[in-house]
Amino acid sequence: MARRTMSLIPQWSSRVFSVELNGxxxxxxxxxxHRGEEVPPVFREVQNYARLYSLLVCSSDKIRRAKFYAELKEKLLRELPPECHLSPMSSFLPNVRDSLLNGYFLKDNSESSSPTERLLRDLSQRDPVFVCSYLKCEDGQLWTQRLWPDADCPAMETSKDYYVVPSEAPEYHPSTLNIINSDVFYSFEEAYEVLEKCGDIIPEAMSVLELLPSRAEARRKPDxxxxxxxxxxxxxxxxxxxxxRDALGASLLQSPPQCLSPMRARFDREPPLIRRAFYALGNYLTAEQIGQEGMKTPVIVDRFWHSTAAYAIATAVSGQVCNLPAEGSEVYRWPSDLLQPSLVVVLTLDPEERKRRLRNRGQGKTVEEQELDHNQLFRLKVETAYQRISGPAFVTVDASPSADQxxxxxxxxxxxxxxx
Ligand SMILES: Nc1ncnc2c1ncn2[C@@H]1O[C@H](COP(=O)(O)OP(=O)(O)O)[C@@H](O)[C@H]1O
Ligand SMILES: Nc1ccn([C@@H]2O[C@H](COP(=O)(O)OP(=O)(O)O)[C@@H](O)[C@H]2O)c(=O)n1
Structure with missing residues (x-):
């Protein structure tokens, strides 16, 4: 079974590696x-560990990559000796879209190298993951990276050691590089294709596809x-x-629509690629309903594309708010085949008042919503992304006055x- 080839990590020598330590x-x-460059600062931080490795998930099959990345951390935490520590890691071609590979930097302080190396060897032979180890040269001034041989690619047996050297922070934060069509989908077809491909592993995907037309239908603008x-x-x-709804005699719809409720919990447990494709398709189903209702009455919609895109972007982009793609980025564009509402009203609320209302309501929340509660940074990223989405007329309203006001x-x- 040909799982991986070197071509899957194109331009290995132009790649930058990013390790996240304490955020x-x-x-x-x-x-x-080596041309006399300094030791990269990360290696000074981790030099007291006995052994260092990196693992990068790499497969041309996007669904396999997403699924395996989600499973990898659990597997490592379960099977590695307790003296091993993981940090998030990625590799990318600076500012090149879709070049990001995710993985982990593994710091190992266990007594023997055997258990860790056995597990890593197994992973590198069986799974879509590339393993490298890092070696300190004798004088301690240089470190090298060695890519482990790949059973499917004998040429790599002779792969040599490369020196690691410091690299500048890229202009675009690496976590923004793969957003398009992995976290946010800009057409019905792109999202449909993801669910279609996971029909054999997720039965609920088939149920969603059955509710959808085979393509987004061009419709007349609602009256x-x-x-x-x-x-x-x-x-x-x-x-x-x-x-x-009551004041305007309008129809009230929501995205995802009611008919997707039975499948929603399942997709909330899936990795972002699959989860976001589900929500994207929910918008197209709601658009269908808007098309019908909008011929008879005004239509009010509870959440739509802004929710799908903003939550997806805020989750995908790690670190500070300034790492988000800048205003005007194509990441924020409205899908060309999705109905545009006449007006989008975003309710904003002071975080303390929002927490108070959440407490009063006291019902279950999605993990993502609990995260919002705890994580001020994530909340800020969602709100910033909301503001940057282009397309329909958009207005922000302070929701702190009374419901009637x-x-x-x-x-x-x-x-x-x-x-x-
Ligand atoms: N303007 C308001 N002032 C005070 N409380 C409000 C106001 N609007 C909603 N609430 C209360 O806050 C809670 C959350 O409101 P809800 O409409 O369920 O929010 P959402 O649908 O955005 O999650 C509910 O208990 C609701 O009664
Ligand atoms: N149109 C939509 C609606 C929700 N969502 C996702 O669903 C979550 C919030 O939905 P929810 O139903 O818990 O929110 P409330 O309607 O309870 O405020 C967000 O975390 C989004 O990731 C989406 O992606 N697209």
Missing amino acids: APFYFSTRGQ YPVIVIEGLDATGKTTLTESL VLQQVLLLIRGKCHL
């Missing part, structure tokens, strides 16, 4: 010859306005959308912008 990224690259209400959990979307304000906005 901070360290960059290094490799050279065939009535379509207003999407967005915002983090507990900002008051449900309360507001129900009041708007928020309703009146949004009604004013809708009447002003949508001529209702």
